[in-house]
Amino acid sequence: MSGPGQVVRQVLFTNKAFWRNPASAFFTFAFPLMFLVIFTTLFGEDEIPVVGGVTVSVSTFYVAAISAFSVISACYTNIAISVSFQRDAGILKRIRGTPLPSWAFLLGRVVHSTIIAVILVAICALFGAAFYDAELPTRTLPAFLVTLLVGAASFSALGLAITAVIPNADASPAIVNASILPILFLSDIFIPFDNPPAWVDFVGKVFPVRHFSDAMQAAYFSPTGSGFSGVDLLVMAVWGLLGLVLAARYFSWEPRK
């Protein structure tokens, strides 16, 4: 079978196994929606400026922010943790002993996470349109999709890269959350900063999370333009490439001892 055919096959089998773990599947979807409801309930009354002089209510803002969070959760967090478990269980080593190209296995994993991310974002968008005055980004759909895919690809690559510093599967949730949660809090995902302190602003500029959130805001709320946020997408793509290079160099197929 050809390489692309093998990727499709990996996606189908991964998907089959994914839905057979109902608890895991349920929380993958419930988690971002739960955050969306909690944060809008807590902070939703205020107004906040987003792009191009547009001001939206914070609850509307959260539709875009939690869309970005959904992608990070489905790609970065999910891939890092599940691949660590597969590595510890020896599944990666077993795959390595078959003729399946390594890239086909990993790409299948990434494509599946991206599909999950797309479904999550679609749910967020529909939920936002129904309850939080966030219009569906139909006019800016190309920008919306490109932002989503660049985010999914970049955070998937980073998720694969972080497995290199995870010593064993039991440690993976702690390490993955420790690496991403502080940045999420400082990057306009959970808490929108109007005038952030300089160091918070610095963190947001350096890491890809706020760029992703900003790009999502632009894709959702841009009043006139195409909704593309070039610089933000570029920074995300650079991080993604960095992740890919680090993963290619340090990714381990065998359990670490």
Place this chain on the structure above:
Amino acid sequence: MTVAIEVRGLRKSYGDVEAVRGIDLTVESGEVFALLGPNGAGKTTTVEILEGFRRRSSGDVSVLGDDPATAGAEFRARIGIVLQSTGVDPYLTVRETVDLYGGYYPNARPVDEVVDLVGLSEKRDTRVLKLSGGQQQRLDVAIALAGDPELLFLDEPTTGFDPGARRNAWEIVRNLSSLRKTVFLTTHYMDEAQNLANRVAVISNGEIVAEGPPSTLGGRHLAATVVRFRIPAAVADVPDWGQVPASDGTFELRTDDPTRMLHDMTHWAMERDVSLEALDVSRPTLEDVYLELTHELGATAGSE
């Protein structure tokens, strides 16, 4: 006969520790070859070099005509690997798992045929997480067979099995050799090597200390027979058998001609109406040979 595996002067070091110290092996196509040795002797290091998982420090290795260190997908399409303790996705069924792995190979065997071969027919639609340990191990073999490989590696296939599960696993390996597959297995059970292998190499402390068919391993077929018996203390006039008996009257005699020796002794005993108590005639077992071969050198190196 063609050669499936050829190893010359293989060495592997981990830092200062030399786990494999210059071994030579030849495995013919179609034979079941066992690498027998205690834990830490270098078995897993050796087999993982042959499988292409580890790089050797030096020496020549040829597996199915390829160097596993540099060979690609075409080489991996011709081998099947059963590693020690590797998992599969717990939420897929037996059939789906065999189908998934078989799909990686150009000439996959029919899924149901493979499932039958390892005796999992009744569990074909059961999810992996509901299988017992022994059933999961059979699934491991099924996965390795899914691509219809020419050469199968089994790394300690029955470690941790109860006796019934071991018999089943042996049956599966015998089925494989009847399919004319070449099988390379590692084990630390002497009876496993004796029951399954056409040829055995004993590895100890990273070196091959004996090699041959189980029946002649370590010169076992040439070793002297031991005749043991005890003569009650009351019996006088015991002939000189070239040995002073132990304090309880036990003799332990070695001979290359046990027929004649037994005849002489029983003749003497019958004439005097004396009983040769606890009479025992034995030849060294594979276990004796194995312990003798591996004991002196000890086994401390290695990384298993």
